[in-house]
Amino acid sequence: MKSIKFFILGILICSNGAFAQLKAVTYKDDTQVLNGFAIQAVKKSANKPGILILPAWHGIDKASKDIAVELSKLGYNAFIADIYGEGNYPKDNAEAGKNSSYYKTNYTIYQHRIQLALDQLVQSGANPDNIVAIGYCFGGTGVLEAARGHLKVQGVVSFHGGLSKDASRPTEPITAKVLACHGADDPYVSAAEVAAFQQEMRDTKADWQMIYYADAVHGFTNPEYGNDNSKGAAYNEKAAKRSFEHLKVFLNEVLKK
Numbered sequence: 001m002k003s004i005k006f007f008i009l010g011i012l013i014c015s016n017g018a019f020a021q022l023k024a025v026t027y028k029d030d031t032q033v034l035n036g037f038a039i040q041a042v043k044k045s046a047n048k049p050g051i052l053i054l055p056a057w058h059g060i061d062k063a064s065k066d067i068a069v070e071l072s073k074l075g076y077n078a079f080i081a082d083i084y085g086e087g088n089y090p091k092d093n094a095e096a097g098k099n100s101s102y103y104k105t106n107y108t109i110y111q112h113r114i115q116l117a118l119d120q121l122v123q124s125g126a127n128p129d130n131i132v133a134i135g136y137c138f139g140g141t142g143v144l145e146a147a148r149g150h151l152k153v154q155g156v157v158s159f160h161g162g163l164s165k166d167a168s169r170p171t172e173p174i175t176a177k178v179l180a181c182h183g184a185d186d187p188y189v190s191a192a193e194v195a196a197f198q199q200e201m202r203d204t205k206a207d208w209q210m211i212y213y214a215d216a217v218h219g220f221t222n223p224e225y226g227n228d229n230s231k232g233a234a235y236n237e238k239a240a241k242r243s244f245e246h247l248k249v250f251l252n253e254v255l256k257k
Contacts, residue, residue, distance in 0.1 A: 020072040022065055025079070027120050029113060033086040036117060037065065038079045038124040039072045047256040050126025051078045052118055052146075052153070054139030056222070057096040059089050063136065063222045074248070075257055077126040081117030083110070083142070100138040104162065107169075111149035114142055118151060128152060130255050134247065135161060137219060140180075147176040147206075155254040157181065157247055160218050163189060163197035171203050178208035179250045181243040183216035187232045211246055213239035 022037045037060065041049075051071050055064040060080050068078040083103060090096035103110035114133070122128045132155045135143040140161015147156045148165065155177035163180065178201060182189070194210075201208040219225045219233035221240045228234050 020069055022068060022080075025120055025124070027116060029085065029116055034082040034113075034116065035086060036060070036080050036082045036120055037068065038120065039068050039077070040125060041075045041077050042073050043075045045075055045257055047130055048125060048127040049076050049251075049255040049257060050121045050131040051076045051251075052114070052121050052131060052133040053078055053080045054083070054114065054117075054133065054135030054142040055080060056137035056139055056219070057090070057100040059084050059096075061224075063224065064139075067134075070244075074251075076251070076255075077121065077124060079117060079121035079124055079126075081114060081120075081139075081142075083113045083117075083138075096138075104138075104141060107145050107165070108149075110142060111145050111151065114146050114149075115151055118153070130154065132157065132251060132254055135159065136221060137161060144178070144180075147174050147178055148172070150175070155179070155250065157250055159221050159243060160186060160216075162193075164193045165200070167196075171200060174201070174204040174206040174208075176206075177250070177254055178206050179246065180208070180210040181246060182210060182212055183218060183220045183236070183239065184212040184214050185216060185229065186218045188218045211243070213242060215239075 020042045022039050025036045025038050027034050053064050064080050071078045090099050131153050133143040133146045133153045134157040136159045140158035143156035143158050153176050157179045159181045216236040216239040217229045217234050220236040223235045225233045225235050
């Protein structure tokens with residue numbers, strides 16, 4: 001009887017995610033050392049669905065680690081990408097703005113760093129034909145670049161991300177499904193940028209959707225931003241919860257469990 005009790009307890013602990021632990025992964029872009037994090041799905045699946053997570057402009061943070069753990073509990077292998085690399089992590093907003101702007105401008109370099117992280121996700125156990133990329137703020141811009149660059153992902157989800165691309169860039173068909181979760185009052189993304197993004201989606205014949213969240217500004221999924229909308233970036237609990245539910249619906253549609 002005692003052994004049966006311990007067996008049942010073990011199942012309950014595993015199902016609650018106690019065995020889902022983030023593992024530090026060091027990889028490289030030529031000589032540049034990159035430091036990401038991988039986590040395995042709590043419940044194993046023959047289809048091995050994978051989620052690539054692109055963090056906000058300060059790089060890997062608590063929010064990106066938290067979402068990785070939550071996704072592992074839902075049955076997904078996940079990998080958090082390191083875009084900047086060792087020695088280049090921003091110390092403040094000014095450095096974060098400078099670093100992220102570099103990759104937004106040099107989008108092919110950004111796409112390459114994303115590809116390297118995708119490779120790590122596959123190496124950690126994800127099925128290369130069953131992957132979605134999600135990103136937040138700067139990372140939200142990144143997942144759109146993954147779609148534009150035809151990286152091997154089935155879909156992308158951008159949370160309060162920058163939406164624009166240089167108008168001089170060619171517009172090519174987008175095959176990955178696209179979900180943009182957007183704060184209705186985001187002061188950092190202009191109406192013109194939103195309109196250009198939506199037109200790009202139409203022109204590329206993408207399978208896309210864009211969801212607006214009332215009274216939400218930039219960064220609405222991150223509790224560390226506080227709740228003062230006047231600062232331009234703030235947490236909105238209702239929008240955060242709703243957008244996570246929309247993410248789950250998207251993943252259930254796009255990925256094989």
